[in-house]
Every structure is written in structure tokens, then in C-alpha cells.
Amino acid sequence: MDKSKIGIISLLVVILGFLSSCEEETSVTTSLITEEVIYLSGERARILGRIITTQNVEASDHGFYISENEAFSQPIIVSLGERVAPGRFIGETSGLDIQKRYFVKSFISLPEGIQFGNILEITTLSPDAFGFSPQNGPVGTTITILGKNFTSDTKVFVGDRQAQVLKIDFESSITAIVPASGTVALEEVKVVVQNQEILLEDKFEYTTGKFTQLSNFPTGLKLFDNIYFQSGEEFFAGLGANNGQSVNSQIWKYSLATKNWTQVVFPGTGLWKAFSAGSFFGGGARVISQNGQSSPSSDFWKFENNGFVKLPDLTFPATDAVSFELNGKLFVLGGASGSGTDAYRYTIATGQWQKIGNIPFSVNRTVLNFQHGNKQYLVNPVSKEIYSIDGSTETWSFFGIYPGDINSGSAFGVTLGDRVITGMANRSQEIWELNISTGIWVRKNSFPGNPIARNAATFVHDNLIYILRSGEVQVPGPMEFWVLDPFGL
Template structure:
């Protein structure tokens, strides 16, 4: 409409000039239209129409919240020679507000104005944010409209650092420290506060270093199991150079260690549970390995030797269910073998083979009497002990590293990850079969997990550098709080 008005004025002027024998001097100043508005910016188009030579000392626009222009914002564009369009821009306006605008020109002390038009700045709008789940220090994107330069973003009560605000519609922020696991995201644009309907979920989980292995050694390919109030770890090798022939017991209450003797022969790569130790290698030299077929039951603080294994086992997985022991896979003999040990009869039974190869390199856990294991393709398998059926039930979303991950159940959730040369840990809800990531464990990505156990809702994890990392490094025992902020 404003363009049509300007065109009509021009047509009338030209017709008037054409019909007049003597040209009259005509000058018209027009406030044509609003080219652009946002929450705080406006861009205006004006035009000076004249049939004479004209020079103005200044020209531009007046902008005001009231039609009387009592306290106007003056957009000065400076001197101008002759007719033509001109564009002016104002910044720092208030969002969602009505303004009045008009053109002006300064003819050497005489100010002339054009017509008045009304405009409205826009209100801010929220559209989305991503990711919806993340950790402190990560970057989060907020998409919306009409954000102003002084926009602020809050996660709950904690203000986020804004890294960039682009095109008044995209904000990049650094996720601030957590006050709660789930917090609303508020965006404050001048005098308006907007809030997303869904909350942001923090990636959580805290690690506390509570102890170190009592000897200045690094043991590999070891055995570990739960004590009544802590951890027992041992056997395996010292930096793969010599056997470590004993155990060390850690007591959570006193945070102290004590040595535990083992009456059996040394070994590495043995299978183990909280009640059994068996198999493994009897010599350090491979190609081929000498297999240790002795089999032991753990009785409280002591050990009872059982009849030797009727099969060879190296890096097998062992788990218990309904009072029986199961041994799965091996890097010696049949890698698909599944065997069941009956402690009453002290007899072994061969069960149908597994669908894929498994060994101690595969993270695994037991939940409600059934066995779960992550294969080399990240598929999570469930072995139903009652039916003997194998089924793929999920896919592990984390980094498989170089194998040898851990699995540990706390309540209805399993914690899987911390593979060799990785630091990520994932929580699996065993009711919904959904995964969420937890905070990474401290130290370096070259570490490996050598022991883990659960106590009173906390996960305890022992880590140390991989064998390829030279130097003197301790074996660190961490306490992990899955719900820690």
C-alpha cells in the first residue's frame, strides 16, 4: 500500500508538470515502508521526490514510542544531493512494542518531515534445543526467533555462557554446572522470560579415587571377586613378565588392604566368579600356551580344590545362575562351547553352543538369573537360563575399544563400558532397554579395567594404564556414584 501511495504521488506530480506550461518546483518526502523488523532492529525505506536541484544538510528517520515524537530516536544519514530512496536502520529497540516512524530532511536549518507510519517490533519465540541430554561443558544449540544481543540463557538457576548468537535465531551455549539432574532451560530476552516445555537432562555420575593397589606393580589378566565388604584381586601376571601368585583384599570400611595366599598354582587368563576360579594359562610363553586345568571353589576366606576341568579354558566367561556355574567360550578348544557345572554332583554338562563366539573380551552381566553379553559387533545378547534360548535384545551404543569391557548390575540398571583404551560408561535400564551415557571416568583413554564390584548402590572400579604404556603408574580404585552431580 505504501509503495502504491508513493507511485500515485509520482504519477500525480508528473501529470501536473505535463499539463502546466511553466514547471513549478515540487519536493515531496515520503516514509515508504518497513523493510525489516526483529525484536530489537528495524530497517526503514524513505524517498525524496523532487524536480529541482536540491541539497540537504541531513536526512533520515525519526523513530518514537509515541506519535508526538516527544523523545525520538534520530537515524541520521547525513547530507544528500538530489532525489532518490534511502534506507535507515535502528538497533537496540524493545521487543513486542509499537513504534512510529517518519522521514526527515534538514534544509539548512529548516526541518521537514514525511508521513508517519506505525510498526511493531517482534516478540521472541523458542522452537527447540539440542541435545536434550548432555554433560557439563558440552555445547548446546537453541533455535528460535527474534533473540536480542543481550539475551541470557539459564539452566535452572545457573546461567550459561553464550558462545555465539547468529541471525537472531540460533544461540550456542556451554552447558553450565548442574543444580539438579533435570532442569528447565529459560531464555531471557530483554523484559521477557521464555521457558521450554521439556527439561534438559544432565549426564551424571561422579568418580572418587578412594584407594590404590598396595604394591607398586601392575597386574594383568588377573582374577577378581567380591569379598564380604570389598574386593579381592590377584593372580595374573606382573606386567606380563612374571606371575602374581597371590591376592590382595580391600576392605571398604577401613580402606585398608591385606594379603591373601592362594594354595593353587599360578595362572593368568583364568575364568572366575565370586565362588569359582578355574582354567587359564600355566606358563607365560604363548604359541602354544600351556593350559592350567585346575579348578577351585572359594569358601569364605579359603579355597577348596575341585576335580580338574574336563576341557581347556583360556579367557572364558564364567557366570552363576540358580546355584550352578556356567562357562562360556574359550580361546582354546571350542570358542562356541557353553558348559554347566552342578556343584551337587560335581559334574559338567555340555549345553547347546552359543550363536557367536564369546570370551573374556566381551562385557557381560547377570540380571534376574539370565546372562547378558555384548558381542564384538556391539549386539547385546540375552541367554535365558531356563529355556536355553539366545536372543539379541539391544545394541551397545558406546565405544568397544580393544575389548575387555565391564558389565555390572545395580538394581534394575546395568553399567556397561570402560573397555580397554576407552573412558565411556553407559547405563542400561533393564525394564525399558534404553541406554544413557554417564560421565567419563578420569585419567587417560589408555587405561584398562582390571576389577569392579557393586556395594550399597555404588560401583567400584579399578583402572590402570594398558601394558603398552611405559612408566610407573598406580592401580587406582574409584567409587562411582551413578546419580552423582
């Protein structure tokens, strides 16, 4: 073939190839897809888009439009900035309204104009709250509320009072501080998400227990290891040791009517570490022990008709014993006799004493005990195990474990209905409440006074607990008198 013809043909091939490549360049298109919503909650949406092309792009911006209407008037624009490489991109927005329909589309700003992807329709989710913990505590307790689709402006209310929201994690956990209490202990907990109120099934129970200090004891007398009892609206406390140093022979009376302490005439002598229960008291020692030695007393007294009646002497030693009335009988347990496990029963109707079976552990007059129904409950000071004695069968049963401080004893135990209020052992400010029906213990507000003191006497009237406190020897000042409203705020 002629070489000149071959050259012309080659030139034509090159020209055609060049023209073909130019045509391919100008025909390259950029496609934009709004792929899917990869995360959706009550106020937040995370959306996936994709740029499809065979070469880099020169986008000055890209992202998403979100609108309440399909015309996208006044849209929320999620701007992700410049873009060169094709491929996927993710945008996120917050501040949406809960349970609302929105329209979403992707966009890319190219030199030739803005290009939009397809439109997706979404509906934001409903919030909900499942529960919270803890469900009881004092003012200022930090609670955690679990749920879903909480928004950043979610509010929490306890009763009608707004709680301080500390943080909201993952739109599913609220940490809040319980506000000041209202007029009742048990309050509804409400979560408000935008315009939707969610009332939780459980209620928050404020820790109760309101202490008020009354006038101090009128003299410098400080009672230790003393007796106390109650007759209607009159409270009696006395005997024992004055400031822990000398036997005291005086008894004082507090009248709720006059709100004054007055000394009463007691025809007997001083008794140290005597037992007292109901209107009965006795035993103990006539002098404070020296080197473990003391002179035991067999005195046995009853307070009736506004006077003290001396009963026949005890037939057994009863120093430092715990005692209580139950089922028409007086029980005197433990103390210095035997190994601290001896038990005696006095039948009030017949005036007869009888020794009964030993108790399960060693006790003395400082052991925490309380009564409910026909049972008396005693707390083992070593193990904190609680045992009850049935007033009819005189058998012992294990009840549970005491959760509070035992320390060196002297805690009070008072029963009001089906609730037992205990606490304030030596050098402890703890107060506890037991629901005797369920066996559940809860903390009460702590005693606000000086813990370096012992409970010298405890009285109950009109669901209020009156506590006479005797400061330890090194604490100056008279005995303090307090009243506790165990269910007060």
C-alpha cells in the same frame, strides 16, 4: 498582415511562454511518504520511505523518527545523511523494546525546513525459544538454541547459572557455552530476552561420572588375567599372572570397613586365565603358556562362609573363558576350548554341568558383558554387535551396537537399576551409560587416570563402582584403586 504586427505578436508569445515556465518551476512540490515497515522483530525495525518529486532535492538529511508516543517527544532519529535524488530510502534501528508500540514517520531536511511524512504505528514482536541441541554433555559444551526475535542482550541460564553467549545469528539462533554444573545433573534451560523469561521444555543433562582415586594396592604385585569376586563389603582379587610374567597364587581382600587390602589364605595353587563369576572360579592354566602351550587346570572353587571350598573337578577345559551367574545357574562360555563358541551350564542347586548350544560368536574372558534382569549381554569384539542370552530359555537375541571403544578388551560392565555403565577397555578412557529401557547410549565423563592399564577387578557397592587398575608391564608403580560415582558431577 503588417510585418510589425507579426513581430509584436511573436514577442508576446515568447514572453508569455517564459512567464509560464517560471510559474511551473515555482509550483514544483516535494512529497514524502512513510511507505511501510519491511522488517520487524523484537528490537529491530527496517522502514521504507519515498521522496516524490520531478527534480533533484537539496536535503541536508533524511531518515525516520521513531517514538513511543504520537507527539514524537524524545524520538529515536534514524539519520541517513544528505540526499539529492528522489525515490525510495530505507532506514533501520535496533535497541527497541520487545512487545511495545511505537510511532514511525519519515523526514527530510530541505532548505525551507524539515518536512515529515505520514505516521505509521508498529508493535515490536514477542521473542520465543523452540529448543536446543545437544541436550547433554560435559561442562563447556557448546549448545545452539533456536527461536525467534532474540535481542542482542539476550541471556541464557542453565539452572541458576548464566551461560556464556558466543553469538546470536539472525535474531533466531543463540550459540552459548554450558556453565559449570550445580548439584543435579538435569537442569532447566532458560532464555531471558530483556525482561521476559522463556523456559525451554527440554532440560540439559550434564555428563556425569566422578572418579576418586583411593590408596594404591599395597604391594608391587600387578595382576593380569586374574580372578575377582565380591562378598558383601569385601572385595577379592588374585591368582592370574604377576606382572604378566609368572603365575600368581595369592589372593587379596579389600574391606570397605577398614579401607585396607590384606592377603588371605588360599589353599589352592596359582591359576592363570581362570574364570570367575559370583562366588565361583576355576579352570584356567597352571603355567603361563610358552609358544601357545599351557597346562590346563580342572580346579573348580567356591567362596562361602569366609573360606574357599574346592568343588568336583571340571569335566571340560575352561581357559580364558567368560563366565556369569544367571537364573540360578553358572555359565562358562568360549575361551581356548573349541573355536571359542562352546558353552557350558552349571546348575548350582544340583551341582551338574551340561554342554549347551554354541554362542553366536567367539568370546574370551576379556569380552565386554553385563547383566540386566534375566539376561546376560555380550559384545562381539569384532563387530561390536550386542547379543543377549535368556537365562530361562538359553536362547540368543540381537540387542544393538556398542558405541564405544572395544580395543583389546577388558572393559567393565556394571548394571545399576535400569542403567548400564561400561567402558575403560584397554588403553581407552571412555565411559558409556546405557538406558536399558530405551536402548539409548550417552557418554559419561572420561576416566582421568593413565589409560595404559587394564581393569584387573571391578566391584559394586552402594551404587559406586570400584575399579582395580593394573598398569602395563612398562608402566612403573603399583596397581591403582579407583572409585567411580557414575551419576556424580
